[in-house]
Amino acid sequence: MHRFANPARFLRLAKPLTPALFWPGLILALSACLWGLFATPAERLMGETVKIIFVHVPAAWLGMGGWIVIALASIIQLVWRHPLAGIAARAAAIPGAVFAGICLATGSIWGRPTWGTWWVWDGRLTSMLVLFFLYLGYIALANASSEKGSVSRVAAIFGVMGAVNIPIINRSVVWWESQHQKASITLSGSSIDPAYLWPLFGSVIGFSLIFGAVVLMRMRAALAEIKIDARMRRMAER
Protein backbone atom coordinates (compact mmCIF):
# COMPACT_ATOMS: atom_id res chain seq x y z
CA MET A 1 0.00 0.00 0.00
CA HIS A 2 2.83 2.37 0.80
CA ARG A 3 3.96 2.09 -2.78
CA PHE A 4 1.05 4.44 -3.54
CA ALA A 5 1.72 6.67 -0.55
CA ASN A 6 3.71 8.90 -2.86
CA PRO A 7 1.26 11.41 -4.38
CA ALA A 8 3.41 11.77 -7.51
CA ARG A 9 3.20 8.04 -8.17
CA PHE A 10 -0.54 8.11 -7.47
CA LEU A 11 -1.01 10.96 -9.94
CA ARG A 12 0.92 9.09 -12.67
CA LEU A 13 -1.49 6.18 -12.19
CA ALA A 14 -4.67 8.20 -11.71
CA LYS A 15 -4.26 10.37 -14.80
CA PRO A 16 -4.76 7.61 -17.39
CA LEU A 17 -7.12 5.67 -15.09
CA THR A 18 -9.68 8.51 -14.85
CA PRO A 19 -10.80 8.48 -18.54
CA ALA A 20 -10.36 4.69 -18.65
CA LEU A 21 -13.04 4.41 -15.97
CA PHE A 22 -15.20 7.36 -16.98
CA TRP A 23 -15.93 6.72 -20.67
CA PRO A 24 -16.67 2.97 -20.47
CA GLY A 25 -18.75 3.72 -17.37
CA LEU A 26 -20.75 6.44 -19.12
CA ILE A 27 -21.37 4.29 -22.20
CA LEU A 28 -22.30 1.25 -20.10
CA ALA A 29 -24.62 3.17 -17.75
CA LEU A 30 -26.34 5.02 -20.61
CA SER A 31 -26.85 1.95 -22.79
CA ALA A 32 -28.03 -0.16 -19.82
CA CYS A 33 -30.56 2.54 -18.85
CA LEU A 34 -31.81 2.85 -22.44
CA TRP A 35 -32.00 -0.93 -22.73
CA GLY A 36 -33.86 -1.11 -19.44
CA LEU A 37 -36.19 1.73 -20.36
CA PHE A 38 -37.14 0.71 -23.91
CA ALA A 39 -36.32 -2.98 -24.34
CA THR A 40 -37.59 -4.64 -21.17
CA PRO A 41 -41.18 -5.86 -20.70
CA ALA A 42 -43.70 -4.40 -18.26
CA GLU A 43 -43.71 -6.03 -14.82
CA ARG A 44 -46.70 -8.23 -13.89
CA LEU A 45 -47.96 -5.85 -11.16
CA MET A 46 -45.99 -2.62 -11.42
CA GLY A 47 -46.11 -2.29 -15.21
CA GLU A 48 -43.70 0.28 -16.58
CA THR A 49 -42.77 1.82 -13.22
CA VAL A 50 -40.44 -1.14 -12.63
CA LYS A 51 -37.91 0.63 -14.86
CA ILE A 52 -36.93 3.03 -12.07
CA ILE A 53 -34.95 0.03 -10.76
CA PHE A 54 -32.16 0.73 -13.27
CA VAL A 55 -31.35 4.00 -11.49
CA HIS A 56 -32.61 3.23 -7.97
CA VAL A 57 -30.53 0.11 -7.30
CA PRO A 58 -27.16 1.47 -8.56
CA ALA A 59 -27.80 4.67 -6.57
CA ALA A 60 -28.55 2.68 -3.41
CA TRP A 61 -25.42 0.56 -3.88
CA LEU A 62 -23.17 3.58 -4.48
CA GLY A 63 -24.75 5.53 -1.62
CA MET A 64 -23.63 2.72 0.67
CA GLY A 65 -20.43 1.99 -1.28
CA GLY A 66 -19.37 5.64 -0.88
CA TRP A 67 -19.51 5.33 2.89
CA ILE A 68 -17.58 2.05 2.77
CA VAL A 69 -14.84 3.96 0.92
CA ILE A 70 -14.95 6.73 3.55
CA ALA A 71 -14.76 4.20 6.42
CA LEU A 72 -11.86 2.19 4.96
CA ALA A 73 -9.91 5.31 3.99
CA SER A 74 -10.54 6.78 7.46
CA ILE A 75 -9.11 3.66 9.13
CA ILE A 76 -6.06 3.85 6.88
CA GLN A 77 -5.69 7.53 7.73
CA LEU A 78 -5.97 6.94 11.48
CA VAL A 79 -3.68 3.90 11.65
CA TRP A 80 -1.08 4.32 8.93
CA ARG A 81 -1.26 8.14 8.49
CA HIS A 82 -1.33 7.53 4.77
CA PRO A 83 -1.19 10.99 3.14
CA LEU A 84 -3.72 10.06 0.42
CA ALA A 85 -6.28 8.38 2.69
CA GLY A 86 -7.93 11.55 3.97
CA ILE A 87 -8.00 12.96 0.45
CA ALA A 88 -9.68 9.77 -0.83
CA ALA A 89 -12.29 9.80 1.96
CA ARG A 90 -13.11 13.44 1.31
CA ALA A 91 -13.31 12.85 -2.43
CA ALA A 92 -15.89 10.06 -1.96
CA ALA A 93 -18.18 12.07 0.32
CA ILE A 94 -20.03 14.31 -2.16
CA PRO A 95 -20.53 11.64 -4.89
CA GLY A 96 -21.74 9.23 -2.18
CA ALA A 97 -24.18 11.83 -0.83
CA VAL A 98 -25.47 12.55 -4.34
CA PHE A 99 -26.14 8.86 -5.00
CA ALA A 100 -27.82 8.42 -1.59
CA GLY A 101 -30.02 11.41 -2.47
CA ILE A 102 -30.84 9.92 -5.90
CA CYS A 103 -31.73 6.64 -4.19
CA LEU A 104 -34.13 8.41 -1.79
CA ALA A 105 -35.70 10.51 -4.57
CA THR A 106 -36.22 7.66 -7.05
CA GLY A 107 -37.46 5.41 -4.25
CA SER A 108 -40.03 8.02 -3.29
CA ILE A 109 -41.16 8.44 -6.90
CA TRP A 110 -41.40 4.66 -7.21
CA GLY A 111 -43.29 4.27 -3.93
CA ARG A 112 -46.13 6.61 -4.89
CA PRO A 113 -47.59 4.48 -7.74
CA THR A 114 -46.66 1.06 -6.34
CA TRP A 115 -47.18 1.32 -2.57
CA GLY A 116 -49.56 4.26 -2.61
CA THR A 117 -47.32 6.65 -0.64
CA TRP A 118 -44.28 8.89 -1.17
CA TRP A 119 -42.73 8.01 2.17
CA VAL A 120 -43.13 5.71 5.16
CA TRP A 121 -40.95 5.49 8.27
CA ASP A 122 -39.96 1.86 7.94
CA GLY A 123 -36.52 0.44 8.74
CA ARG A 124 -35.06 0.53 5.24
CA LEU A 125 -36.20 4.03 4.29
CA THR A 126 -35.31 5.53 7.67
CA SER A 127 -31.81 4.01 7.80
CA MET A 128 -31.14 5.22 4.24
CA LEU A 129 -32.24 8.74 5.23
CA VAL A 130 -29.89 8.50 8.24
CA LEU A 131 -27.06 7.62 5.80
CA PHE A 132 -27.84 10.76 3.80
CA PHE A 133 -27.67 12.89 6.96
CA LEU A 134 -24.40 11.18 7.97
CA TYR A 135 -22.97 12.28 4.63
CA LEU A 136 -24.03 15.88 5.30
CA GLY A 137 -22.41 15.69 8.74
CA TYR A 138 -19.20 14.24 7.32
CA ILE A 139 -19.04 16.89 4.58
CA ALA A 140 -19.48 19.64 7.18
CA LEU A 141 -16.72 18.15 9.37
CA ALA A 142 -14.44 17.72 6.35
CA ASN A 143 -14.97 21.36 5.33
CA ALA A 144 -14.23 22.48 8.87
CA SER A 145 -10.88 20.62 8.82
CA SER A 146 -7.77 22.77 8.76
CA GLU A 147 -5.93 20.12 6.70
CA LYS A 148 -5.71 21.29 3.12
CA GLY A 149 -7.44 18.77 0.81
CA SER A 150 -7.54 16.14 3.55
CA VAL A 151 -9.68 15.82 6.67
CA SER A 152 -9.13 16.18 10.41
CA ARG A 153 -8.87 13.20 12.72
CA VAL A 154 -12.30 14.01 14.15
CA ALA A 155 -13.83 13.67 10.68
CA ALA A 156 -11.98 10.38 10.15
CA ILE A 157 -13.33 9.00 13.44
CA PHE A 158 -16.81 10.10 12.37
CA GLY A 159 -16.26 8.27 9.06
CA VAL A 160 -15.48 5.02 10.90
CA MET A 161 -18.37 5.43 13.34
CA GLY A 162 -20.92 6.06 10.61
CA ALA A 163 -20.11 2.68 9.08
CA VAL A 164 -22.31 1.08 11.77
CA ASN A 165 -25.29 2.21 9.72
CA ILE A 166 -24.28 0.19 6.62
CA PRO A 167 -25.08 -3.32 7.96
CA ILE A 168 -28.23 -1.84 9.54
CA ILE A 169 -29.43 -0.65 6.11
CA ASN A 170 -28.60 -4.05 4.67
CA ARG A 171 -30.36 -6.04 7.42
CA SER A 172 -33.28 -3.65 7.97
CA VAL A 173 -35.69 -5.63 5.78
CA VAL A 174 -34.73 -8.88 7.54
CA TRP A 175 -34.87 -7.64 11.14
CA TRP A 176 -38.05 -5.63 10.91
CA GLU A 177 -41.33 -6.11 9.13
CA SER A 178 -41.11 -3.34 6.60
CA GLN A 179 -42.94 -1.65 3.77
CA HIS A 180 -39.87 -2.15 1.60
CA GLN A 181 -39.58 -5.64 0.11
CA LYS A 182 -36.77 -8.00 1.06
CA ALA A 183 -33.54 -8.34 -0.93
CA SER A 184 -34.03 -9.65 -4.46
CA ILE A 185 -30.41 -10.53 -5.07
CA THR A 186 -28.87 -12.72 -2.36
CA LEU A 187 -26.05 -15.24 -2.13
CA SER A 188 -28.49 -17.99 -3.08
CA GLY A 189 -29.58 -16.31 -6.30
CA SER A 190 -31.84 -13.66 -7.76
CA SER A 191 -35.60 -13.33 -7.81
CA ILE A 192 -35.36 -10.71 -10.54
CA ASP A 193 -36.23 -12.06 -13.99
CA PRO A 194 -33.22 -12.21 -16.38
CA ALA A 195 -35.03 -9.69 -18.62
CA TYR A 196 -34.41 -7.04 -15.92
CA LEU A 197 -31.34 -8.54 -14.30
CA TRP A 198 -28.94 -8.06 -17.23
CA PRO A 199 -29.56 -4.35 -17.87
CA LEU A 200 -29.54 -3.85 -14.07
CA PHE A 201 -26.15 -5.54 -13.88
CA GLY A 202 -24.89 -3.26 -16.68
CA SER A 203 -26.11 -0.08 -15.03
CA VAL A 204 -24.67 -1.06 -11.61
CA ILE A 205 -21.23 -1.65 -13.19
CA GLY A 206 -21.55 1.48 -15.35
CA PHE A 207 -22.49 3.83 -12.49
CA SER A 208 -19.78 2.26 -10.31
CA LEU A 209 -17.13 3.04 -12.93
CA ILE A 210 -18.41 6.64 -13.15
CA PHE A 211 -18.26 6.84 -9.35
CA GLY A 212 -14.64 5.63 -9.38
CA ALA A 213 -13.72 8.16 -12.06
CA VAL A 214 -15.35 11.04 -10.14
CA VAL A 215 -13.51 10.09 -6.95
CA LEU A 216 -10.19 10.02 -8.85
CA MET A 217 -10.95 13.40 -10.45
CA ARG A 218 -11.74 14.92 -7.07
CA MET A 219 -8.56 13.45 -5.55
CA ARG A 220 -6.46 14.87 -8.39
CA ALA A 221 -8.12 18.26 -7.98
CA ALA A 222 -7.40 18.20 -4.22
CA LEU A 223 -3.73 17.32 -4.85
CA ALA A 224 -3.48 20.09 -7.44
CA GLU A 225 -4.88 22.57 -4.93
CA ILE A 226 -2.35 21.47 -2.31
CA LYS A 227 0.39 22.00 -4.89
CA ILE A 228 -0.89 25.49 -5.77
CA ASP A 229 -1.04 26.36 -2.10
CA ALA A 230 2.53 25.21 -1.50
CA ARG A 231 3.81 27.08 -4.55
CA MET A 232 2.03 30.31 -3.54
CA ARG A 233 3.54 30.10 -0.10
CA ARG A 234 7.01 29.60 -1.53
CA MET A 235 6.56 32.59 -3.83
CA ALA A 236 5.38 34.74 -0.95
CA GLU A 237 8.48 33.84 1.03
CA ARG A 238 10.79 34.88 -1.73
Added chain:
Amino acid sequence: MAVKAKHQRLLLAVLAASALLAAGLIAASALREEVSYFYTPSSLARDKPAPGKAIRIGGLVQPGSITRGADGVSIRFVVQDRDASLNVRYTGITPDLFVEGSGVVADGRLAANGIFIADSLLAKHDENYVPRELADIDMKTGQQSKDSLVR
Protein backbone atom coordinates in the same frame (compact mmCIF):
# COMPACT_ATOMS: atom_id res chain seq x y z
CA MET B 1 9.58 2.87 17.56
CA ALA B 2 7.50 4.13 14.66
CA VAL B 3 6.32 0.60 13.90
CA LYS B 4 5.25 0.11 17.47
CA ALA B 5 3.14 3.27 17.55
CA LYS B 6 1.53 2.21 14.29
CA HIS B 7 0.62 -1.19 15.72
CA GLN B 8 -0.80 0.42 18.81
CA ARG B 9 -3.00 2.66 16.69
CA LEU B 10 -4.11 -0.32 14.59
CA LEU B 11 -5.06 -2.31 17.68
CA LEU B 12 -6.92 0.68 19.12
CA ALA B 13 -8.75 1.33 15.86
CA VAL B 14 -9.75 -2.32 15.44
CA LEU B 15 -10.94 -2.54 19.06
CA ALA B 16 -12.90 0.69 18.85
CA ALA B 17 -14.44 -0.19 15.49
CA SER B 18 -15.50 -3.67 16.54
CA ALA B 19 -16.89 -2.48 19.89
CA LEU B 20 -18.84 0.21 18.07
CA LEU B 21 -20.11 -2.17 15.43
CA ALA B 22 -21.13 -4.73 18.03
CA ALA B 23 -22.92 -2.07 20.11
CA GLY B 24 -24.76 -0.74 17.08
CA LEU B 25 -25.82 -4.14 15.83
CA ILE B 26 -26.89 -5.37 19.27
CA ALA B 27 -28.93 -2.21 19.82
CA ALA B 28 -30.52 -2.45 16.39
CA SER B 29 -31.38 -6.11 16.63
CA ALA B 30 -32.66 -5.65 20.20
CA LEU B 31 -35.08 -3.15 18.74
CA ARG B 32 -36.47 -5.86 16.49
CA GLU B 33 -39.42 -6.66 18.73
CA GLU B 34 -40.01 -3.05 19.77
CA VAL B 35 -39.97 -1.27 16.47
CA SER B 36 -41.65 -3.80 14.23
CA TYR B 37 -43.23 -1.73 11.54
CA PHE B 38 -46.48 -3.70 11.60
CA TYR B 39 -48.30 -6.62 13.22
CA THR B 40 -48.70 -9.77 11.15
CA PRO B 41 -51.93 -11.75 11.75
CA SER B 42 -49.90 -14.24 13.85
CA SER B 43 -48.16 -11.59 15.98
CA LEU B 44 -51.53 -9.87 16.40
CA ALA B 45 -53.02 -13.11 17.73
CA ARG B 46 -50.04 -13.49 20.08
CA ASP B 47 -49.77 -9.91 21.38
CA LYS B 48 -53.48 -9.01 21.40
CA PRO B 49 -53.38 -5.18 21.27
CA ALA B 50 -56.43 -3.53 22.86
CA PRO B 51 -59.39 -2.90 20.54
CA GLY B 52 -59.54 0.74 19.46
CA LYS B 53 -55.78 1.27 19.78
CA ALA B 54 -54.19 2.64 16.58
CA ILE B 55 -52.05 -0.11 15.07
CA ARG B 56 -50.66 -1.16 11.72
CA ILE B 57 -51.03 -4.61 10.24
CA GLY B 58 -49.44 -6.32 7.26
CA GLY B 59 -49.71 -9.60 5.39
CA LEU B 60 -50.94 -11.16 2.19
CA VAL B 61 -54.41 -10.59 0.78
CA GLN B 62 -56.03 -14.03 0.78
CA PRO B 63 -56.88 -15.05 -2.80
CA GLY B 64 -60.62 -14.89 -3.45
CA SER B 65 -61.34 -12.91 -0.29
CA ILE B 66 -61.88 -9.40 -1.69
CA THR B 67 -65.56 -8.44 -1.77
CA ARG B 68 -66.57 -4.96 -2.85
CA GLY B 69 -69.57 -3.20 -1.36
CA ALA B 70 -72.52 -1.85 -3.34
CA ASP B 71 -71.26 1.73 -2.90
CA GLY B 72 -68.12 0.84 -4.90
CA VAL B 73 -65.62 2.17 -2.36
CA SER B 74 -65.99 -0.07 0.67
CA ILE B 75 -64.29 -3.45 0.57
CA ARG B 76 -63.76 -6.43 2.83
CA PHE B 77 -60.89 -8.85 2.54
CA VAL B 78 -58.83 -11.30 4.57
CA VAL B 79 -55.16 -10.67 5.42
CA GLN B 80 -53.21 -13.83 6.12
CA ASP B 81 -49.73 -15.05 6.90
CA ARG B 82 -48.56 -18.62 7.30
CA ASP B 83 -50.42 -19.36 10.52
CA ALA B 84 -53.25 -16.90 11.00
CA SER B 85 -55.70 -14.65 9.20
CA LEU B 86 -57.58 -11.45 9.92
CA ASN B 87 -60.76 -9.91 8.51
CA VAL B 88 -60.28 -6.33 7.31
CA ARG B 89 -62.74 -3.63 6.30
CA TYR B 90 -61.74 -0.52 4.37
CA THR B 91 -63.51 2.35 2.69
CA GLY B 92 -61.57 4.28 0.07
CA ILE B 93 -59.56 4.01 -3.10
CA THR B 94 -57.09 1.14 -3.17
CA PRO B 95 -53.57 1.39 -4.68
CA ASP B 96 -52.90 -0.23 -8.07
CA LEU B 97 -50.88 -3.05 -6.57
CA PHE B 98 -53.63 -4.03 -4.17
CA VAL B 99 -54.59 -7.42 -5.65
CA GLU B 100 -55.42 -10.82 -4.23
CA GLY B 101 -52.33 -12.76 -3.19
CA SER B 102 -50.24 -9.60 -2.95
CA GLY B 103 -48.85 -7.90 0.16
CA VAL B 104 -50.70 -5.14 2.00
CA VAL B 105 -49.99 -2.81 4.93
CA ALA B 106 -52.91 -1.09 6.65
CA ASP B 107 -53.26 1.52 9.42
CA GLY B 108 -56.34 1.30 11.60
CA ARG B 109 -57.78 -0.29 14.71
CA LEU B 110 -59.36 -3.53 15.83
CA ALA B 111 -63.09 -3.43 16.43
CA ALA B 112 -64.53 -5.27 19.45
CA ASN B 113 -65.70 -8.10 17.18
CA GLY B 114 -62.14 -8.76 15.98
CA ILE B 115 -62.53 -7.14 12.55
CA PHE B 116 -59.74 -4.73 11.62
CA ILE B 117 -61.05 -1.35 10.47
CA ALA B 118 -58.44 0.14 8.14
CA ASP B 119 -58.06 3.92 7.76
CA SER B 120 -55.36 3.71 5.09
CA LEU B 121 -54.11 1.00 2.81
CA LEU B 122 -50.65 0.59 1.25
CA ALA B 123 -49.71 -2.14 -1.20
CA LYS B 124 -46.50 -4.04 -0.55
CA HIS B 125 -44.45 -5.42 -3.37
CA ASP B 126 -42.47 -8.62 -2.88
CA GLU B 127 -38.89 -9.23 -3.97
CA ASN B 128 -39.87 -10.94 -7.23
CA TYR B 129 -39.66 -9.05 -10.52
CA VAL B 130 -41.43 -10.93 -13.29
CA PRO B 131 -42.43 -9.74 -16.77
CA ARG B 132 -46.18 -9.65 -17.33
CA GLU B 133 -46.26 -12.30 -20.06
CA LEU B 134 -44.41 -14.79 -17.85
CA ALA B 135 -46.36 -14.17 -14.67
CA ASP B 136 -48.78 -17.09 -15.07
CA ILE B 137 -46.21 -19.69 -15.98
CA ASP B 138 -44.04 -21.47 -13.47
CA MET B 139 -40.49 -21.36 -14.80
CA LYS B 140 -39.47 -24.81 -13.67
CA THR B 141 -42.49 -26.95 -14.56
CA GLY B 142 -43.98 -24.90 -17.37
CA GLN B 143 -47.31 -25.27 -15.55
CA GLN B 144 -49.71 -22.55 -14.52
CA SER B 145 -48.22 -21.32 -11.28
CA LYS B 146 -50.20 -21.97 -8.08
CA ASP B 147 -49.04 -18.83 -6.39
CA SER B 148 -49.42 -16.56 -9.36
CA LEU B 149 -50.15 -13.07 -8.12
CA VAL B 150 -52.06 -12.07 -11.20
CA ARG B 151 -55.78 -11.56 -10.89
